[in-house]
Amino acid sequence: MEIIIVLGVIALVVLFFVAQYNRLIRLNISVDEAWAQIEVQLKRRADLIPNLVETVKGYAAHEQSTFDAVVTARAKATTASTVADTAAADGMLTQALRGLLAVAEAYPDLKASANFISLQEELATTENKVAFSRQFYNDNVRNLNTAVKTIPTSFFAGFAKVTEREFYEVEDPQSRNAPKVTF
Amino acid sequence: MATHDFRAQESANKGKTYFLLASMGLLTGLVAYAALTYFGAGTSTFMVPIAVGISLIGVWGSYYGSDKLVITMTGAKVIQREDNPELFNVIEEVVIASGLPMPKVAIVVDSAPNAFATGRDPDHALIAFTTRILEIMDRDELQGVIAHELSHVANRDTLVSAVAATTAGAIAILSDFLMRMMWFGGGRRDRNSNANPIMLVVSLFVLILAPIAATLLKSAISRRRESLADATAVSFTRNPAGLRKALEVLAADSTVVHQKSNAVAHIWIESPLDGKAVSKMFSTHPPIQERIATLRAMESLGQRN
Numbered sequence: 001m002e003i004i005i006v007l008g009v010i011a012l013v014v015l016f017f018v019a020q021y022n023r024l025i026r027l028n029i030s031v032d033e034a035w036a037q038i039e040v041q042l043k044r045r046a047d048l049i050p051n052l053v054e055t056v057k058g059y060a061a062h063e064q065s066t067f068d069a070v071v072t073a074r075a076k077a078t079t080a081s082t083v084a085d086t087a088a089a090d091g092m093l094t095q096a097l098r099g100l101l102a103v104a105e106a107y108p109d110l111k112a113s114a115n116f117i118s119l120q121e122e123l124a125t126t127e128n129k130v131a132f133s134r135q136f137y138n139d140n141v142r143n144l145n146t147a148v149k150t151i152p153t154s155f156f157a158g159f160a161k162v163t164e165r166e167f168y169e170v171e172d173p174q175s176r177n178a179p180k181v182t183f
Numbered sequence: 184m185a186t187h188d189f190r191a192q193e194s195a196n197k198g199k200t201y202f203l204l205a206s207m208g209l210l211t212g213l214v215a216y217a218a219l220t221y222f223g224a225g226t227s228t229f230m231v232p233i234a235v236g237i238s239l240i241g242v243w244g245s246y247y248g249s250d251k252l253v254i255t256m257t258g259a260k261v262i263q264r265e266d267n268p269e270l271f272n273v274i275e276e277v278v279i280a281s282g283l284p285m286p287k288v289a290i291v292v293d294s295a296p297n298a299f300a301t302g303r304d305p306d307h308a309l310i311a312f313t314t315r316i317l318e319i320m321d322r323d324e325l326q327g328v329i330a331h332e333l334s335h336v337a338n339r340d341t342l343v344s345a346v347a348a349t350t351a352g353a354i355a356i357l358s359d360f361l362m363r364m365m366w367f368g369g370g371r372r373d374r375n376s377n378a379n380p381i382m383l384v385v386s387l388f389v390l391i392l393a394p395i396a397a398t399l400l401k402s403a404i405s406r407r408r409e410s411l412a413d414a415t416a417v418s419f420t421r422n423p424a425g426l427r428k429a430l431e432v433l434a435a436d437s438t439v440v441h442q443k444s445n446a447v448a449h450i451w452i453e454s455p456l457d458g459k460a461v462s463k464m465f466s467t468h469p470p471i472q473e474r475i476a477t478l479r480a481m482e483s484l485g486q487r488n
Contacts, residue, residue: 030282037279124322125272132280135421 020153024160027144031165034137035083038168041129042077042090048126049074049097052119056100059110063103069096083166090130091170097123134168141165192414192477196407200343203404207350210400211235214354214393217386218361230360238352246345250287250302250309257299259289259311266290270312273322277329280419281337286310296320296436300332301341308336319436320429327416327426334415340408347404351397358390365390406469413474417481427478434471 053067073096077089101120104110111117145164147153157163215231222230245252253259264271271288278285286300286308296316302308310332320328335341365387417423 034282041279121269121272125276128276129279132276132419136280136282 017156020156021160024144024147024153024156024162027140027147028160028162028165031137031140031144034133034140037133038086038130038137041126041133042086045093045123045126045130046074046078048119048122052097052100052123055113055116055119056104056107056110059107059113060103066096066099066103070100072096083168087168087170090134094127094130094170097127134170137168141167190414190418192481193411193418196411196414199407200404200411203400203407204343204346207347207397207400207404210393210396211350211354213389214357217389217393218357220382221386221390222361222364230357234357234360235349235353237356238349242345242349242352246341247303249341249345250307253299253301253309253311254289257291257311259291259309261287261289261309267317270317270325273326274310274329277326277333277419280330281333283308283333283337286333286336288312290314290317296433298328298332300335302336303341304339305336308333310336319432323422323425324429324432326420327422327429330416330419331412331426333419334412335408338408338411338415340412343408344401344405347401351394351401354397355394358393361390410469410474410477413478417478423478423481427475427482430471430475430478434475 049070053070056063057067070093073089073093077086077093080086080089101123104116144162148157148162148164218230254261267288267290274288275285283305286302286305287310289309289311291297291311291313293313294315296313296319298310298312298316300308300310310329312328316328317325413426416426420426
């Protein structure tokens with residue numbers, strides 16, 4: 001009889017350990033997946049830019065400094081690898097693109113062209129997708145970091161080789177979707 | 184201030200749903216008990232499983248095939264990306280924010296602005312929009328509506344309402360059976376003559392009132408799920424203003440267009456809601472003004488931070 005109770009308790013403890021371990025691994029994988037989504041969206045945006053720049057150039061060829069800013073920011077964004085670098089480059093590119101669209105405002109012919117309108121829609125949706133994938137990533141990082149720091153999962157973080165992850169923070173006061181949430 | 188936080192809103196609404204579902208279970212038990220008291224063990228032991236079984240078969244079919252069923256009922260046409268790239272763009276944005284798989288998208292030709300979500304799980308989800316809602320809403324408002332509908336998907340509201348409909352259905356069938364037996368088979372009661380007369384009266388009351396109570400609980404659950412979907416929608420978009428404006432557009436519109444599209448609205452409001460496990464937006468409680476006020480409170484909270 002005692003044997004059964006002891007075995008039962010051991011089984012429960014093992015199950016508990018497995019559950020904690022798996023939870024940490026799962027959270028860590030969701031952060032990776034969320035990061036992959038950010039990269040997909042950033043790549044999408046980078047792919048749109050040459051076409052956009054060419055289109056605007058066709059109507060506003062002398063706005064060279066604006067084009068340069070976009071091209072430089074794009075180059076930085078495509079080479080960045082760490083979370084902080086990517087975030088910084090992403091913020092710069094967002095600013096540069098905003099400048100480009102502001103330039104376009106001054107050219108009614110450009111604004112009316114079908115090509116520009118469809119590019120603008122693509123860019124708008126991609127900007128939103130970047131913002132949302134960033135938000136989703138940060139939510140996942142928050143869940144993971146909470147688990148790494150709170151009992152009981154914190155006891156298993158070392159064993160599962162799961163550590164706190166870095167938030168994706170963009171310096172952009174205009175960013176509406178910046179996840180500034182208090183509890 | 185915590186009560187206006189969308190996370191607090193979410194957990195409060197979830198808690199209330201569990202409470203309501205538990206009440207529903209309790210009510211079923213009560214009806215079964217009343218049947219037992221009134222008719223004795225012989226009748227009740229086969230009646231209760233039969234009632235639950237019939238209800239389960241009825242609701243489960245419509246739950247499992249909810250996405251296909253609703254398409255036939257509402258005349259919704261599933262569309263592809265090429266048909267409306269801009270709508271798909273906005274949906275994809277919210278899908279990324281929610282981490283859900285991309286749902287099927289459908290359009291219903293209708294002069295009333297409306298939208299709904301259905302499907303047994305996130306992998307079989309369908310969200311549908313009327314042609315009118317796509318005409319009158321700007322991008323932010325549409326984003327709010329999409330977030331609300333995807334919240335129903337994320338919160339498994341098709342399943343919740345299927346469970347609620349099953350229990351309410353079982354209770355209705357059971358008390359209907361028992362009421363009929365009372366009129367036509369009153370003789371059975373005599374076998375059970377040693378039962379407490381007060382208990383018999385109480386049981387009778389339970390049998391009469393249970394279906395009404397079940398219906399009330401069912402709508403209370405549905406209202407909770409609507410509030411929950413509003414809160415979850417904000418957790419997706421972090422933009423309460425979009426959904427709030429959308430609700431204001433709908434609130435303003437229903438007073439104007441309601442009469443004109445009554446016939447069509449009837450099909451929409453009735454058939455999807457009749458236990459067919461559909462979360463239909465903006466037609467039932469909670470009052471739209473209350474939802475707008477809650478979202479406004481979230482907005483002011485966001486500005487303060």
